Each structure stands twice: as C-alpha cells, then as structure tokens.
Amino acid sequence: MSAPVTLYTTRFCPYCVRARRLLEGKGVEFLDIPVDGDRAKRAEMERLSGGYTVPQIWVGDVHVGGCDELVALERQGRLDSLLAKAQEASGR
Numbered sequence: 001m002s003a004p005v006t007l008y009t010t011r012f013c014p015y016c017v018r019a020r021r022l023l024e025g026k027g028v029e030f031l032d033i034p035v036d037g038d039r040a041k042r043a044e045m046e047r048l049s050g051g052y053t054v055p056q057i058w059v060g061d062v063h064v065g066g067c068d069e070l071v072a073l074e075r076q077g078r079l080d081s082l083l084a085k086a087q088e089a090s091g092r
Contacts, residue, residue, distance in 0.1 A: 004086035005030035008045035008056040015067035016055045022070060028083055060086030 005028055009016035023030050035042040035054060049056040049063055057064045059082045064070050073079040 003029045003031040004060060004083065004090045006033065006058045007031070008033045008035050008041070008049070008054060010034065010036045010054050013054050019055045019057060019067040019070050022074060026080075026083065028087075059083060060089050062086075 005023060007016070007019060007023075007030055009020070009032055011034060020030075020032065033041060033045070035045055045054075045056050046052055049065075051066070053066060055066055057066065057070050059079075062082065064073065064082075070079070073082065
C-alpha cells in the first residue's frame with residue numbers, strides 16, 4: 001500500500017518545509033520524494049504535475065498543486081475530507 005500523500009520536494013525549500021509540517025501536524029503519512037540534484041526525479045515530477053516548482057503535492061490521486069494550494073484547502077476546511085478519502089483508498 002502506498003502513503004495517502006505524495007510530495008516532490010527539495011530539502012531547504014521553505015514551502016516544502018511548511019507543507020511537511022502541516023501534514024505532520026495532522027499525523028498524515030506521506031511519501032517525500034526529493035528532487036535535489038536528481039534530474040530523473042525532477043523530470044518525473046514535471047511530467048506528472050505539469051509544474052516546475054516544488055513542492056508538488058498529491059493527496060491520493062488528486063494533484064493538489066503546491067504548498068499554497070494545500071494551505072488553502074486547509075483554510076477552506078476541505079483538506080481533512082480529502083485526506084480521509086485518500087487514507088481510506090490506501091487502506092490505512
């Protein structure tokens with residue numbers, strides 16, 4: 001089974017740190033795929049997301065976008081239900 005959330009990140013990106021902290025604060029398991037210096041992983045991220053910036057975040061099969069979009073979902077009260085669906089689908 002895979003983690004309910006996937007992030008493509010770099011180590012020192014403040015938006016990546018913020019996204020990780022938000023998810024950790026909610027107790028959510030996530031797969032963190034670092035793209036620092038890894039051209040293949042960055043190309044994979046760009047192909048899957050259509051984006052060039054980090055983080056790129058998926059909750060289940062839903063591409064959320066970046067940190068700003070993740071935080072917006074949280075502020076709108078929509079993140080928890082999206083996370084619950086992803087966790088249910090992943091069998092967690």
